[in-house]
Amino acid sequence: MSHTFHVDLRGIVDLLSHHLYASPRVYVRELMQNAVDAITARRAGDPGAPGEIRIFPSESTGDGTLRVEDSGVGLTEAQVHELLATIGRSSKRDELGFARHEFLGQFGIGLLSCFLVADEIRVRTRAADSPTMEWTGYADGRYELRVAAPEQERAGQGTTVTLVPRRGEEHWLRRDAVVEIAALYGAMLPIAVRVDDKLINIGLPPWETDAEESAGDRRARLDAYAQEVFGFTPFDVIDLAVPAAGLRGVAFVLPVPVNPASRVAHRVYLKQMLLSEDIERLLPEWAFFVRCVIDTGELRPTASREALYEDALLDQVRESLGDSLRGWLTRLGRVDSQRLQAFLRVHHLGVKALAVHDDEMLRLVDQWWPFETNMGPLTLAEFRERYGTVRYTPSVDEFRQLASVAAAQHIAVVNAGYVYDAQLTARLGDLGPEFVTEVLTASDLATRLEPLDPDAALAVRPFQQLAQRTLDPLGVAVLVRAFDPASLPALYLLDDETGLAVDLRAGQAQADELWSSILGSFTAGRDDRPQLVFNHRNPLVRQAIAAGDEELTRLAVEGLYVQALLLGHQPLRPADTAALNQSFLGLLARAMGGQR
Numbered sequence: 001m002s003h004t005f006h007v008d009l010r011g012i013v014d015l016l017s018h019h020l021y022a023s024p025r026v027y028v029r030e031l032m033q034n035a036v037d038a039i040t041a042r043r044a045g046d047p048g049a050p051g052e053i054r055i056f057p058s059e060s061t062g063d064g065t066l067r068v069e070d071s072g073v074g075l076t077e078a079q080v081h082e083l084l085a086t087i088g089r090s091s092k093r094d095e096l097g098f099a100r101h102e103f104l105g106q107f108g109i110g111l112l113s114c115f116l117v118a119d120e121i122r123v124r125t126r127a128a129d130s131p132t133m134e135w136t137g138y139a140d141g142r143y144e145l146r147v148a149a150p151e152q153e154r155a156g157q158g159t160t161v162t163l164v165p166r167r168g169e170e171h172w173l174r175r176d177a178v179v180e181i182a183a184l185y186g187a188m189l190p191i192a193v194r195v196d197d198k199l200i201n202i203g204l205p206p207w208e209t210d211a212e213e214s215a216g217d218r219r220a221r222l223d224a225y226a227q228e229v230f231g232f233t234p235f236d237v238i239d240l241a242v243p244a245a246g247l248r249g250v251a252f253v254l255p256v257p258v259n260p261a262s263r264v265a266h267r268v269y270l271k272q273m274l275l276s277e278d279i280e281r282l283l284p285e286w287a288f289f290v291r292c293v294i295d296t297g298e299l300r301p302t303a304s305r306e307a308l309y310e311d312a313l314l315d316q317v318r319e320s321l322g323d324s325l326r327g328w329l330t331r332l333g334r335v336d337s338q339r340l341q342a343f344l345r346v347h348h349l350g351v352k353a354l355a356v357h358d359d360e361m362l363r364l365v366d367q368w369w370p371f372e373t374n375m376g377p378l379t380l381a382e383f384r385e386r387y388g389t390v391r392y393t394p395s396v397d398e399f400r401q402l403a404s405v406a407a408a409q410h411i412a413v414v415n416a417g418y419v420y421d422a423q424l425t426a427r428l429g430d431l432g433p434e435f436v437t438e439v440l441t442a443s444d445l446a447t448r449l450e451p452l453d454p455d456a457a458l459a460v461r462p463f464q465q466l467a468q469r470t471l472d473p474l475g476v477a478v479l480v481r482a483f484d485p486a487s488l489p490a491l492y493l494l495d496d497e498t499g500l501a502v503d504l505r506a507g508q509a510q511a512d513e514l515w516s517s518i519l520g521s522f523t524a525g526r527d528d529r530p531q532l533v534f535n536h537r538n539p540l541v542r543q544a545i546a547a548g549d550e551e552l553t554r555l556a557v558e559g560l561y562v563q564a565l566l567l568g569h570q571p572l573r574p575a576d577t578a579a580l581n582q583s584f585l586g587l588l589a590r591a592m593g594g595q596r
Ligand SMILES: Nc1ncnc2c1ncn2[C@@H]1O[C@H](COP(=O)(O)OP(=O)(O)OP(=O)(O)O)[C@@H](O)[C@H]1O
Pocket: 030, 033, 034, 035, 038, 070, 072, 073, 074, 075, 083, 084, 089, 090, 091, 092, 104, 105, 106, 107, 108, 109, 110, 111, 112, 158, 159
């Protein structure tokens, strides 16, 4: 023997209010939606039928109830029994259960949301050539249905829904709440909605334009809209269209930098009814720099109608919208590179973060982002065109150290020391064989400095040996080379790996025995000492070489060493500071004619 479930409506209402809908305010949306659907259904057979929705809040009805009137199809007695008495029964799905295209609703639970704020729902409805029916549903699951008394007869076809407030929820039915909620959800609806006499529709969706409106006026209007909705005046406005999803809309480009990892919320309308102001994952993750307002006819809502259902169509939409934004960026590069550069000045960190994984973005950075180079600011593309190989330093310190000396040797070098730059430059090769890159290290540069001819090399040997003895305690290797600029007496060269060894040695000097021997095992047997390269072309160095005064030469070597450290923005260790003091005081004493 089979039985039918009995469902306690109070349990269902509780479920809806706590777990389906975010707030009781959705009841206004559900009522407007049913009214729009009813008018749409009536107009399908009678295009000239009146279409108006009127909401009377509790102040206007005078008895604490709220009333919504529409001029829609209305329901016959049989339909009322079928549709209003069964939860989950909807007139808006086809035989296979698919949502019918022309309607907003589909689940058959919308009306239930009224029980979030009401104890009693009264529906007076009249279909064509039918008497007015009066249905009253109670929150405990009972309902009554009768033919309306003659004085309750509706004047025309349509439906009036009256809500009798639930104790404690009366405020949801008051004018200020109703106007705000109706305007929030219904502002873009294609059918006029009035709260009392106040029209809450804004007319056309903001991206629609008429033949009379100039491009400038449209832009000014959209700017004002973005200001009102998102609180910013956009850097640019991008039109969006994905016909397969019946989607139209606009993306507003943020005028200020944002963290690419921050939440990106968009405003989504479904058949011109607001779904949510807070839809995430509408765009690919990398599109952090825009906020969108869209309307779609085909994407599916979840049952709460507060989020989009994740399906293949949403994936497709995400991809198409991503393509539109990429297209905007590349077009901007083609037609208005100055604006693209202005965009990059605002959003470069985000674009670079993407470019670490996305070739298209990498091309954009390559072509449009000016890097600091020792030949002035240049994009990587310009750099390649002029110098072929993109030679770069992976840290700002190395760039500072090498830039001017490299320039004097006609070696162009890019500072890739800022966030993401080294990763991006290293990845350029992924774009094709013509993208050749190379790290310029301090030791590379040393090998590019011109060695002395054999006679000169022989002549400087005593100086070099003395300098080496002087600097041995400081862990520095001494070289003598001839290079430009001649005004630079000495160059301190330290690359990343050598820097690590230097740090380890400094640690070793300070650590206890155990640590010292562990750190020592990393540095043992390696000659990766930093180099101090004296410039044979520098007059002061020449003088030091020829001085023949061992003490003076030592003092000069120490002094030039510390000066080279300072020029290379290197930190001074205690031993370096001691060398500086020794040299400075010694030279002063000598200058004043005394001995130390
Ligand atoms: N104002 C109205 N005019 C005519 N018919 C209505 C009206 N309101 C509700 N109905 C009928 O009652 C049925 C149930 O409405 P309900 O709001 O519960 O669900 P729905 O609109 O079908 O779907 P959803 O749960 O997605 O809102 C509707 O399918 C419709 O046939």
